[in-house]
Each structure stands twice: as structure tokens, then as C-alpha cells.
Amino acid sequence: MTPGILIAAPRSGSGKTMVTLGLLRAFTRAGLKVQPFKSGPDYIDPGFQQAASRRPSHNLDSWAMPRPQIARIAAQADDADLIIAEGVMGLFDGAPCRGESGNGSSADIAAALGWPVMLVMDVSGQSQSAAAIAQGFRSLRPGISMAGAILNRVASDRHEQLIRQAMAEAGIAVFGAIPRCGELTLPERHLGLVQASEQGELDPMIDRMADIIASHVDLPAVRAVAASLPDGSHGEEIAFPPPGQRIAIAQDEAFSFTYAHLLAQWRRAGAEILPFSPLADEAPAADADIVWLPGGYPELHAGRLAGAGRFLSALRHHARNRPVHGECGGYMVLGQALLDAKGEAHRMAGLLGLVTSFAQRRLHLGYRQARLAAPMGGFPEETVLNGHEFHYSTIIDQPDSPLAAVTDAQGRPVASTGSFRGHVTGSFFHLIAPASERNA
Structure with a gap:
């Protein structure tokens, strides 16, 4: 090694x-x-x-x-x-x-x-x-x-x-x-x-x-x-199905929080990654199986995102019959509105009822384990996932059904359950890996 x-x-x-x-x-x-x-x-x-x-x-x-x-x-x-x-x-x-x-x-x-x-x-x-x-x-x-x-x-x-x-x-x-x-x-x-x-x-x-x-x-x-273990094992490929064959992923300064190991695993499983930029008002690929909005800093670009008509229209069209998922910042963009640090409201995609605010800052930080209450991307209901949460936004309204039962590192329930409506799912949970059976 x-x-x-x-x-x-x-x-x-x-x-x-x-x-x-x-x-x-x-x-x-x-x-x-x-x-x-x-x-x-x-x-x-x-x-x-x-x-x-x-x-x-x-x-x-x-x-x-x-x-x-x-x-x-x-x-x-x-x-x-x-x-x-x-x-x-x-x-x-x-x-x-x-x-x-x-x-x-x-x-x-x-x-x-x-x-x-x-x-x-x-x-x-x-x-x-x-x-x-x-x-x-x-x-x-x-x-x-x-x-x-x-x-x-x-x-x-x-x-x-x-x-x-x-x-x-x-x-x-x-x-x-x-x-x-x-x-x-x-x-x-x-x-x-x-x-x-x-x-x-x-x-x-x-x-x-x-x-x-x-x-x-x-x-x-x-x-x-510099040194390493003498064992030359490359480890095992963990079962981690991609959320689709063709995955449209938002990638720009507002949506930049993607883990390299996830993209590498999805590619090894045969998936094709199709990047697009909401800030440039680009639409996700029309033939994508799923649209994935990662976390990032949408609050710094809320006005531009609210005015990105081509992106928002294509996102709504995709959600009629195919899955859309948002993590943290992406979740906020799927909601009804995002209030920036000055308290100004910006209309978002409206695919979920979520309303979030940065005018009322509160740190949410730590490891999370989520048991899905509904399918999310390539994961069926009841799948247990490991990840983390890190954001300063406050939920003003979240009327949709919870996406998952979420606990912290000590197994205590946390309020950030995410939500889903139709083919649209979202959560403040950042996915790292599926949980092994012994920890599920």
C-alpha cells in the first residue's frame, strides 16, 4: 500500500x-x-x-x-x-x-x-x-x-x-x-x-x-x-446503489457540497453524472433519472436562484414523474421560501412546503443516523443511512410528511426529519454511507 x-x-x-x-x-x-x-x-x-x-x-x-x-x-x-x-x-x-x-x-x-x-x-x-x-x-x-x-x-x-x-x-x-x-x-x-x-x-x-x-x-x-499497514487488502465495495442511471447534480458556488467517494461509487456502479448550474439558470438534463441538489450556500445567492426561471421550471417539470432530492441547501431550495440574513423572503421551487430562515441563526451540528420513512433516491423505505448535519438555518414551516426518523450519535431523536411530497424528498441530512446491519 x-x-x-x-x-x-x-x-x-x-x-x-x-x-x-x-x-x-x-x-x-x-x-x-x-x-x-x-x-x-x-x-x-x-x-x-x-x-x-x-x-x-x-x-x-x-x-x-x-x-x-x-x-x-x-x-x-x-x-x-x-x-x-x-x-x-x-x-x-x-x-x-x-x-x-x-x-x-x-x-x-x-x-x-x-x-x-x-x-x-x-x-x-x-x-x-x-x-x-x-x-x-x-x-x-x-x-x-x-x-x-x-x-x-x-x-x-x-x-x-x-x-x-x-x-x-x-x-x-x-x-x-x-x-x-x-x-x-x-x-x-x-x-x-x-x-x-x-x-x-x-x-x-x-x-x-x-x-x-x-x-x-x-x-x-x-x-x-510515512508508512501504512502491511496488509495489501483494498477492502470491500460497500453496497451503495446510485439513485439513478443518469444523475443530474447541481454544481456551482451555491451547490458544492458533494462527497468524492459517493460520486466515485456511483460511477463504479455504472451511473452517469450530469452536472448543471442553477446559478447560471441551467436546466437539469431532460432525460435524467433523478435530480440531486447538494448542500452549499444558497442563502448567499437566494435572489439569483429565485430569478432562475429556466432552472426552476425544469425542476418542477422533472418532479411530476421522476425523483428530485435535496440535501441541506438543496432541501431549502426545494421549499416554498428562503429568508436571507436580512429577513428578506425569496421564493424557491415550491416542491415542498418548507420555509427556512437565516435571519434566526442557530447552529445544528453533529453525526446523524436516519431510518427512511419513504423511498429516497436509490434507497427504499426503512433503509438506515449514516451522515451528518451542519447548518445555521431555522425552520419556519415544514408541513409535509417526515422523510426519516433521525437520531444523533448517542441515539437521541433530533427534530430534523426532512420531508417528502410525491417524488420530491429533502433533508438537512448529508449522506455519507449506508449503515451496516449491526448498527441499523
């Missing part, structure tokens, strides 16, 4: 995204084929990783995915020279309960695939104490191999030397020390980073990250410690 390394951190905000992107681009510029992965449910970081490596990034999630599927997705790197995976939050952070093969933490992925952990540490405001933190991370969980650390936001040469000496005494390798550099922060908004496709100067920015990494990190040493 291709050797890999997992870039993790003690907490969010430590700089692991910048380090990951810099490593991906630096190794790619050196002529290596570098395969990126992202631990946990995340749509935005993989877009940056693809831009940095010129290869599609895939998500790996131990809460939602069974172990064979994780191995199968990791096998996407078989033709690569090196794997660079980015963790989520802190190394051991995950859901309060276990899912398919873990609690969703980055540590689960490192253990499952044999990837050593490179700990990115924000050392601002401390010196020798950083070694104690690294030592604790190294020893907390058996089965995790800690390659060492990359120090970030180092204040001076003296600061670096104090930390390096303490790390050496603790037996922890230091692979690099990155000075404070405020110019390479990526812009954010309410769901995380602003999407890669919206960054006007993305490529030069990633090149600057790679320059910094190449100057301050021992790249040959990083590559040398």
Missing part, C-alpha cells in the same frame, strides 16, 4: 490546514504523485487539497463508514507515491459514542490504516511545555504511531531552541519550525473556510505555503517516516 502520514493537531486552529496544503504542493512540485485525504465530514478542505495536489481528495470517517469502506477509499492512492491526510479538530476528538468503526476521530483513521501521526503544534505562548503536550498525545492511545511534531508560530530562534531541546529530552522528533506568518490565513465564513473555487488567488497562495514549508520543514524526513 502507498505509505502515508496523517497531519493532526492538539486542537483546531493550530495550523494543520496550512501545513497540509504546503506539504501537498511542495511534494507535488518535487515530482511526486501525492494523494490527499480528509478525516471526518468536511466538504471545504478537500477542495483546497485537490487544488494543492492536482488530485481529488476523499473523506474518511470512522463513525459513519465501516472499516472495509475506509480501506476501499484509501486504495484510491494505489497509483500515488505518498499519502498526506489531514485530521479533524484535535487528534482524539470525535463523537461521544462509537459508530461504524470508531468515534470519528483522526486517531481512528491513523490506527485503521497504519499512518504515523505528525502533530502540528501552535507553540505561541509556551516553550518547553510543548514537549509535555506532545508526550501526552504520543502515549494516550496504544496503536497510534507518533512520527513527531512540526512547530508552528515560532517567535524566535531562542524560542525554537528551547522547544527543540525539551522535545529531544522527551524523545520526540521535530521535523520543522515555522515562524509566525499572518499573511497566509485563509478567509472564513459561517460553515468554515471560504470555498476553494471562490478564491481568486488560490494557486499563488498555496505556492507561498509550499515555499514556507519547504524552507522550514525537513521534507525528505517527512517522506521517510
Whole structure:
């Protein structure tokens, strides 16, 4: 199997995204084929990783995915020279309960695939104490191999030397020390980073990250410690039927939240993906079996979507006798109206009775398991699916029948059931994988 390394951190905000992107681009510029992965449910970081490596990034999630599927997705790197995976939050952070093969933490992925952990540490405001933190991370969980650390936001040469000496005494390798550099922060908004496709100067920015990494990190040493499990198994293909033979999928800045592993599985099953842009007022393919509206940022483009007459008319026509499904942002567009952050109402497709508002913001976040009360795409009634929810919108009205019985990671019911009417289904639930029989 291709050797890999997992870039993790003690907490969010430590700089692991910048380090990951810099490593991906630096190794790619050196002529290596570098395969990126992202631990946990995340749509935005993989877009940056693809831009940095010129290869599609895939998500790996131990809460939602069974172990064979994780191995199968990791096998996407078989033709690569090196794997660079980015963790989520802190190394051991995950859901309060276990899912398919873990609690969703980055540590689960490192253990499952044999990837050593490179700990990115924000050392601002401390010196020798950083070694104690690294030592604790190294020893907390058996089965995790800690390659060492990359120090970030180092204040001076003296600061670096104090930390390096303490790390050496603790037996922890230091692979690099990155000075404070405020110019390479990526812009954010309410769901995380602003999407890669919206960054006007993305490529030069990633090149600057790679320059910094190449100057301050021992790249040959990083590559040398990459490893993987000796087992060469590619895992099993999980039964995951496509929702149709010809799938029209909305893809633009308003509808960008699609998981690469889902599209890859649907294509392997013989499905054809037919992208179209609602923001450009494009109609979905007239001969599509299903129209799929992913999540994204429709609230930022509500006026344009409300005025996209060709798109809305074709969507309504399709829904007369063929399925239409919306996830999160796509679900909101299928409703009657969407209220933007200023409280202005924008008429949507009207295929469901849903009315949502961003004027009354409330965070909905976490893993979800859904048991379908009606067919959804290629899944029959009673199918159990694993996924997650992440949005700030508030439901004002939801008069249609519930699509699913939904629970959180601890098995507690949640109110976000989704809804259906005729051939139209929608939910705030983002699909990751079908649940295995033992977890259904």
C-alpha cells in the first residue's frame, strides 16, 4: 500500500490546514504523485487539497463508514507515491459514542490504516511545555504511531531552541519550525473556510505555503517516516446503489457540497453524472433519472436562484414523474421560501412546503443516523443511512410528511426529519454511507 502520514493537531486552529496544503504542493512540485485525504465530514478542505495536489481528495470517517469502506477509499492512492491526510479538530476528538468503526476521530483513521501521526503544534505562548503536550498525545492511545511534531508560530530562534531541546529530552522528533506568518490565513465564513473555487488567488497562495514549508520543514524526513499497514487488502465495495442511471447534480458556488467517494461509487456502479448550474439558470438534463441538489450556500445567492426561471421550471417539470432530492441547501431550495440574513423572503421551487430562515441563526451540528420513512433516491423505505448535519438555518414551516426518523450519535431523536411530497424528498441530512446491519 502507498505509505502515508496523517497531519493532526492538539486542537483546531493550530495550523494543520496550512501545513497540509504546503506539504501537498511542495511534494507535488518535487515530482511526486501525492494523494490527499480528509478525516471526518468536511466538504471545504478537500477542495483546497485537490487544488494543492492536482488530485481529488476523499473523506474518511470512522463513525459513519465501516472499516472495509475506509480501506476501499484509501486504495484510491494505489497509483500515488505518498499519502498526506489531514485530521479533524484535535487528534482524539470525535463523537461521544462509537459508530461504524470508531468515534470519528483522526486517531481512528491513523490506527485503521497504519499512518504515523505528525502533530502540528501552535507553540505561541509556551516553550518547553510543548514537549509535555506532545508526550501526552504520543502515549494516550496504544496503536497510534507518533512520527513527531512540526512547530508552528515560532517567535524566535531562542524560542525554537528551547522547544527543540525539551522535545529531544522527551524523545520526540521535530521535523520543522515555522515562524509566525499572518499573511497566509485563509478567509472564513459561517460553515468554515471560504470555498476553494471562490478564491481568486488560490494557486499563488498555496505556492507561498509550499515555499514556507519547504524552507522550514525537513521534507525528505517527512517522506521517510510515512508508512501504512502491511496488509495489501483494498477492502470491500460497500453496497451503495446510485439513485439513478443518469444523475443530474447541481454544481456551482451555491451547490458544492458533494462527497468524492459517493460520486466515485456511483460511477463504479455504472451511473452517469450530469452536472448543471442553477446559478447560471441551467436546466437539469431532460432525460435524467433523478435530480440531486447538494448542500452549499444558497442563502448567499437566494435572489439569483429565485430569478432562475429556466432552472426552476425544469425542476418542477422533472418532479411530476421522476425523483428530485435535496440535501441541506438543496432541501431549502426545494421549499416554498428562503429568508436571507436580512429577513428578506425569496421564493424557491415550491416542491415542498418548507420555509427556512437565516435571519434566526442557530447552529445544528453533529453525526446523524436516519431510518427512511419513504423511498429516497436509490434507497427504499426503512433503509438506515449514516451522515451528518451542519447548518445555521431555522425552520419556519415544514408541513409535509417526515422523510426519516433521525437520531444523533448517542441515539437521541433530533427534530430534523426532512420531508417528502410525491417524488420530491429533502433533508438537512448529508449522506455519507449506508449503515451496516449491526448498527441499523
